[in-house]
Amino acid sequence: MGRRRKKRAIRKPHWRERRPPKVFQCPVCGAVSVVVKIEENEDGTRTAFISCSNPKCRMRSKIDNVPRLFTPVDVYSMFMDLYTEGKIKIWFEEAEEIEMERESGGVSEEEEE
Numbered sequence: 001m002g003r004r005r006k007k008r009a010i011r012k013p014h015w016r017e018r019r020p021p022k023v024f025q026c027p028v029c030g031a032v033s034v035v036v037k038i039e040e041n042e043d044g045t046r047t048a049f050i051s052c053s054n055p056k057c058r059m060r061s062k063i064d065n066v067p068r069l070f071t072p073v074d075v076y077s078m079f080m081d082l083y084t085e086g087k088i089k090i091w092f093e094e095a096e097e098i099e100m101e102r103e104s105g106g107v108s109e110e111e112e113e
């Protein structure tokens with residue numbers, strides 16, 4: 001009597017692996033608002049687009065011929081190297097031209113922890 005039933009310990013598998021960060025620090029404005037997007041071109045090469053979503057900054061950059069295995073993290077560190085060495089062109093987008101960059105879905109902003 002009064003014996004507690006052992007709670008069944010259902011272990012939830014940790015499906016969610018730690019994903020690499022998707023947002024990086026901007027070397028220009030310092031905000032963590034840089035997003036890297038890798039797109040495959042028709043000729044099979046890959047181009048990475050680096051953009052800062054800070055409305056006061058809007059830094060943009062681009063790297064062509066990104067190796068196939070590169071993840072956004074790799075692209076970012078490559079970008080930072082090139083930036084530090086002054087070997088990459090960056091520009092700033094005018095505030096008026098707001099580009100919708102979310103169309104090619106998959107990126108949900110629902111992660112709240």
Ligand SMILES: [Zn+2]
Pocket residue numbers: 026027028029030031052053054057058059
């Ligand atoms: Zn910035």
